[in-house]
Amino acid sequence: MLNRIKDLFDATDTGEGSSGRTHDDGSLRAAAAALLVEAARSDEGIAEAERARILDIAKRRFDLNDAEAQDLLTDAVRETRGVSPLDRYVSVLMDRCPPERRVWIIETLWEVVYADGELNDIEANLLRRLGGLLHVSDIERGEARKRALARLGLPEDTGLPDIP
Numbered sequence: 001m002l003n004r005i006k007d008l009f010d011a012t013d014t015g016e017g018s019s020g021r022t023h024d025d026g027s028l029r030a031a032a033a034a035l036l037v038e039a040a041r042s043d044e045g046i047a048e049a050e051r052a053r054i055l056d057i058a059k060r061r062f063d064l065n066d067a068e069a070q071d072l073l074t075d076a077v078r079e080t081r082g083v084s085p086l087d088r089y090v091s092v093l094m095d096r097c098p099p100e101r102r103v104w105i106i107e108t109l110w111e112v113v114y115a116d117g118e119l120n121d122i123e124a125n126l127l128r129r130l131g132g133l134l135h136v137s138d139i140e141r142g143e144a145r146k147r148a149l150a151r152l153g154l155p156e157d158t159g160l161p162d163i164p
Contacts, residue, residue, distance in 0.1 A: 120158025
């Protein structure tokens with residue numbers, strides 16, 4: 001799996017245009033998993049709840065078994081260790097994902113950052129940035145957030161600032 005992630009990013013450095021690329025679910029899974037790991041790490045580490053949520057997403061959304069999901073997570077953690085260039089992952093997703101699939105990615109990112117039941121400023125900022133980079137509108141991002149909260153059984157006002 002790690003070789004697939006490395007191959008994916010080596011291929012993006014060749015300058016080949018998106019018309020020359022084929023739809024590759026493995027590449028999309030690798031890029032999406034890397035962003036999920038980045039979202040989980042944004043608050044100083046990957047909590048067990050976030051790790052469990054990423055594994056659940058990998059199994060449910062990518063149709064992976066337990067071992068494949070664990071391999072994907074392990075490889076994504078290893079690949080993104082240190083300073084992670086988000087633009088590489090975003091570039092792959094922009095080239096290979098239709099807009100509705102990018103909204104889905106934002107929705108899964110919401111699931112990961114809310115896995116611990118909280119949203120901090122760093123996580124919220126990351127989701128705003130990624131929404132912009134993936135060309136997901138604020139409205140679509142907000143709707144994706146609500147769907148993720150509903151899936152997690154959290155109230156819609158979770159993580160919103162208290163306004164007097």
